[in-house]
Amino acid sequence: MKEKLPFKSEYEKLELLLSQGQFELLLPEGKAAGDIRLVYLMNDAAESFLVFCRAKLTGTYLPDFQGELWADLDQDGDQYVLVVHQEDTVCTLFFQDLKLEVHLFDYGRTGHFWVKGYEYLRQLEYRIAILRDKREYLGEEFCSQEERILSSLAEFPPLNFCCYPAVSEKYLVPSCSWWQVSEEALHVMIQLAEEAGDRGLKKWIGLYRRIPVKCIAKQIARMLHRVKHAEVTDLINEKLAQAASVYERRDFGAGCPKEKQKTQDHQPDREVSEKILRIQEKAQQRKTQLEMSGKQVEMLTEEPFIYAKDSVEYKIHLMIWKQEGKNRKVEIETIDER
Template sequence: MEDIMEDNFEKLNLLLEQEQCEFVDIPDGFTGQTESGELRLIYLMNDAVESFLVLKNARMTGNYVRDYEGEFEGSVEKADWDLCEAEYILVIHQGHNVFTVFFEDILLETQLYNYGELGHFWVKGYENLRVMEYQIAILRDKYEYLGEKYCTEYEGKLAMLRDFPPLNYLFYPAVPEKYIVPMDNPWEVTAEALAVMQELATEAGDEKLGKMLRRYEKNPDISNAKKIAGMLCRSSHLPVITLLGEKIREAASVYPDRDFGRKQNKYLHELMEKAERRKEELEAENVQTLIYREEPFIYDCDSISFQVYLMIVRKGVWKQKIMVEKI
């Protein structure tokens, strides 16, 4: 139990180092205790996972400011029980506003979800590659912030592709440039990432890409990274990209879909059925089609908005032609 506590405190300290402290289920200006005696703090939130740090038997003094942006400082330390009847103290400075949380224990609450059909189309062009860049990024976050035990063995391998420059945000960013969170050494390729790509190239029968990957392994410079990135969007290499997409969907399918309640689930189901009918029409014309959707997080779904898209993939004379059709 002590090891778990230490691990959760490391997670809390990581949030504070990143100047993050967002509580859920409490209003702006909150002070005191919740009915349950718990305060839930967002730890990791993306399409693959919703994770919270739960402060048990927690009591807040001062007032919490929601949606705060600005100067931030936070610290957590062991308390003197005789002085405040608490095991730990969390102190947060939001600019001139200060609040303190006294609590006895800290737990991790995590829900994992199927992310294989979730995607966003914020940047145009080669959307199939951008969706995979996004999915690999959120998978890597799950792997790094929660640990291997929250991933399947194959997810652990796929997460290594974050360290494959030809497929990361350097070439196929899923978000506009101003929203990119830079990596340390984004041009550095790892042996693990190369091994995964080599497996995919072999399975897809892409000998030319396999040869280029071996060259990249021997000489992992920017020039070779650019050459491979250019190959990934060509029609001749579409089979390996299609295979990677299938692998991601298969890996994610072991997790449940989000449950938004009967009414909203029915509405989403109707949208998905409409998308499936359109997909069947396109596939009857021998057009590769994938369905993706956008959905809110469970913890914050007072105003639910679903978006369902068809990603239509065609082989051009030289490069892949991608179209996105909204349902």
């Protein structure tokens, strides 16, 4: 039946979610039938959904279910019927069409500081990882040429989860095999070293290409946090920021997207906007104070989703650069409502 579906690509994405045990529905309020969204890829770079158009849900849906899922799709006249089994519980979706809804955002200045030590490299790992997810889950048409190039660095162990994971090990979901390096990633890193004029790093990456072993990867990882090789990591940071800057920033105030305005009254939006403005003013004042004392400071934002609720609170992190001998390190100050 899949070959005959008018939404074959979307159904393949649905099958991927089900195979991963993921089935989080966003149900319309106060309606017997309407569009029902299924959360697809949600991260700082993209908020996306599979939309069951003109849909109706029957049976029992368990929103907090964690376990094995299986489903059957059938066609009944001019509508489709998706029967989803959550172990012994069954719910059924009747719908007319299945579409992919995608909202892309600027992820170039986001910050999540879950793991201590060389935090600025962990931020690069995080941004590259979510960019790779955007490319893998949504497709290359949702990425620029520059993003497609940079996403290959997800398979460069000296910079990825093998050496600088952004999350602790219990939350880590590797995007490739441990210590596996790709030819594309090596090629991109050699080009970056050339652009930065770093002959020493380029030489080591060339050796790594010939002998792709763990000990050489670890040596390159150590080089990446040295002052001597700072231009390469700064170059990656700036290229990611430039590639991401073509997308819109999340808007939590009166200017939030029309789709969201339909589901919320304006008073909460104003309250959120005022709260965020206070945080931004406080962070800018602190940044200015630090810079006047001679510090180099980078401002990064941690923010919740726009189109689906999550537990993340809006925060601004100040990444304060410092040097300890040959190594580059940072201190982190977090500005929030407290």
